[in-house]
């Protein structure tokens with residue numbers, strides 16, 4: 001639940017502009033606009049950092065996102081509080097969404113600095129829902145979801161065993177203040193409008209300042225990787241890619257020279273070009289699936305995943321990739337180009353509709 005992107009998606013864009021050198025993940029900060037600091041928290045995984053942002057006002061600071069639940073992250077927050085905040089206190093914490101790299105220290109920061117945690121309803125309760133290890137054994141409906149997708153039971157068990165050993169599982173933040181889409185947060189001299197994104201997580205909050213054209217984008221707009229969008233057993237008939245693509249279009253309506261502050265990789269300009277690339281990326285993924293179905297005939301999601309994501313490294317990657325393949329298949333089904341049949345062996349098989 002920590003990673004933003006499914007592996008094997010690295011791509012570089014010539015159309016984006018990166019005006020700053022990124023801070024190192026050791027408590028260093030880079031000022032990206034007056035009163036807005038960019039820092040990084042380390043992550044011991046292939047995506048090796050998360051960006052966090054600090055917004056200054058006259059009497060204190062607002063923190064945006066937290067890093068993983070590790071000793072190292074807590075030590076870096078202590079260092080930042082002691083040395084980077086001009087002697088002013090932390091006033092509030094905003095978490096863009098529920099994933100552990102964004103909200104893993106939400107409970108600790110709100111207690112340590114005695115500040116409110118601001119999140120949307122969907123993200124706060126999804127965070128609470130993600131707390132604790134998956135049940136052992138898994139509920140039959142959950143096993144059945146993966147069986148229908150074509151994954152062997154032993155493999156499903158092995159993946160959930162890995163989840164049960166997740167070392168970054170955070171404690172529950174006991175309370176929050178609700179953010180809603182369209183809310184305006186006044187922080188210092190700037191108004192930040194809450195812009196909701198869906199598909200990567202249920203009610204992801206981006207913050208947009210129209211006057212200076214700055215977007216704190218969370219995982220809704222990353223410059224060189226595409227965010228993970230998956231179908232899970234919690235909502236097996238969902239079509240999250242439709243929500244994701246609509247969310248991209250909402251961001252596409254913001255000013256073209258917007259400075260985008262993403263949660264991973266570097267601060268950039270080129271919002272419209274990046275939205276276009278991400279649309280093109282998903283269209284290409286749809287094409288990969290259509291071509292494979294044309295070539296081999298009916299196939300399970302698990303078989304198609306191996307074509308869509310040929311370079312998976314470990315069990316958790318596989319779970320995210322399978323969910324993302326199902327998300328693309330759900331979009332294609334809703335679009336009418338692909339149909340799904342439940343075969344006698346209990347597997348869903350997908351085929352081209354005509």
Ligand SMILES: [Zn+2]
Pocket residue numbers: 002003004097099200201219
């Ligand atoms: Zn995320």
